[in-house]
Amino acid sequence: ILNVEQSPQSLHVQEGDSTNFTCSFPSSNFYALHWYRWETAKSPEALFVMTLNGDEKKKGRISATLNTKEGYSYLYIKGSQPEDSATYLCAPSTPISSGSARQLTFGSGTQLTVLP
Amino acid sequence: DAGVTQSPTHLIKTRGQHVTLRCSPISGHKSVSWYQQVLGQGPQFIFQYYEKEERGRGNFPDRFSARQFPNYSSELNVNALLLGDSALYLCASSFVFTGAQYFGPGTRLLVL
Numbered sequence: 001i002l003n004v005e006q007s008p009q010s011l012h013v014q015e016g017d018s019t020n021f022t023c024s025f026p027s028s029n030f031y032a033l034h035w036y037r038w039e040t041a042k043s044p045e046a047l048f049v050m051t052l053n054g055d056e057k058k059k060g061r062i063s064a065t066l067n068t069k070e071g072y073s074y075l076y077i078k079g080s081q082p083e084d085s086a087t088y089l090c091a092p093s094t095p096i097s098s099g100s101a102r103q104l105t106f107g108s109g110t111q112l113t114v115l116p
Numbered sequence: 117d118a119g120v121t122q123s124p125t126h127l128i129k130t131r132g133q134h135v136t137l138r139c140s141p142i143s144g145h146k147s148v149s150w151y152q153q154v155l156g157q158g159p160q161f162i163f164q165y166y167e168k169e170e171r172g173r174g175n176f177p178d179r180f181s182a183r184q185f186p187n188y189s190s191e192l193n194v195n196a197l198l199l200g201d202s203a204l205y206l207c208a209s210s211f212v213f214t215g216a217q218y219f220g221p222g223t224r225l226l227v228l
Contacts, residue, residue, distance in 0.1 A: 004158070034216065043119065044159075044206070044219040089158055096164070096172030103149075103172055104217060106158025 002026060006090055006107035013080050014115050020076045021110040023090030027071035031102055032093040035064055035075055038109070039086040047075075047088075080114040087111045118143070120209050120220035128226045129197050137192045137223045141209030147171075148190040149217060150182055151206040159206055165190055166212070194225075202227045 005024045013019050023033070032051045036044040048057040053068040061078045077084055091104035121140045129135050141148050147166040151159035161174035165184035184190045188209075194201055204224050208217035 036219075041221075043221045046216050046218060049216045091158070103161040103164065103174065104151075104159075105161065106151075108156065108158050 002092065002094060002105040004090065004092060004105050004107040006088075006110050008110060009108065010111040010113070012113045012115060015080060015082060017080050017114075018076065018078045019080055019112065020074050021088055021112075023073045023075070023107055025071050025073075025090075025092040025105075025107075027068055029094050030068055030071075030092055031095065033066050033068075033073050034091045034093060034104060035073070036089045036091070037086045038089055044089065075110075077112075080112070082114045082116050085112055085114045120207055120218055122205075122207050122220040122223050124223060125221065126224045126226075128228065130228050131197055131199060133197050133227075134193065134195050135197060135225060137194075137205050137207075137225070139190045139192070139207030139209075139220060141188050141190070141207075142218055145209035145211050145218075146188055147210045147212060147215070148184055148188065149208045149210070150190070150192045151208065152176075153204045153206060153222070154202075162192070197227045199227050201225065 035047040038044040048064045050066040055066040064075045066073045087109040089109045091106040093102045123138045149164040150162040153159040163182045164172040168184045179195045182192045204222045206222045208219045210217045
């Protein structure tokens, strides 16, 4: 079973602060790294899919980097806003041994609260 | 375009009963995956279907089964429900089984 760790588990920041979270995963047998934002009572929203070592992706104030050799990804939020409050999940995509599909193995997430 | 839809949104069952959860993927998506999420943990992979065939199965007992229909919608069935099956069940669709997955709002199942 793949061990995906996210830190911190929860985080409270003030509006305007910049913040970052970490996702660690085994670097072998890796296909892609997915980041999702999950607001309460909504569907998880896909943020980024990254595959290459050194990949950097950006979406507005949110960006992410990927290091496949050492097995980690960082998610950065610049100038946090209250609407950024959500749980941020990472999930490496790895082959499923029983077939040709790939499964997402999720970490427990980082719960971000942005205080106005 | 409509996103992934799931029904019902909430469900209460008793131990030993059977439940069927339904999922309609985004139009044009041919792959559907099912996940179970319990409080405090990330979603756990149950099944993936592509072109109506099972392409992958997670570490769940045989009480869990699924199928995909010709219109690419999918059902997740759970027999002989246990208290521990209480969870949020998420469905995700993707264009191909290796692509980005888009999630529905989930079905919250409570087993009493």
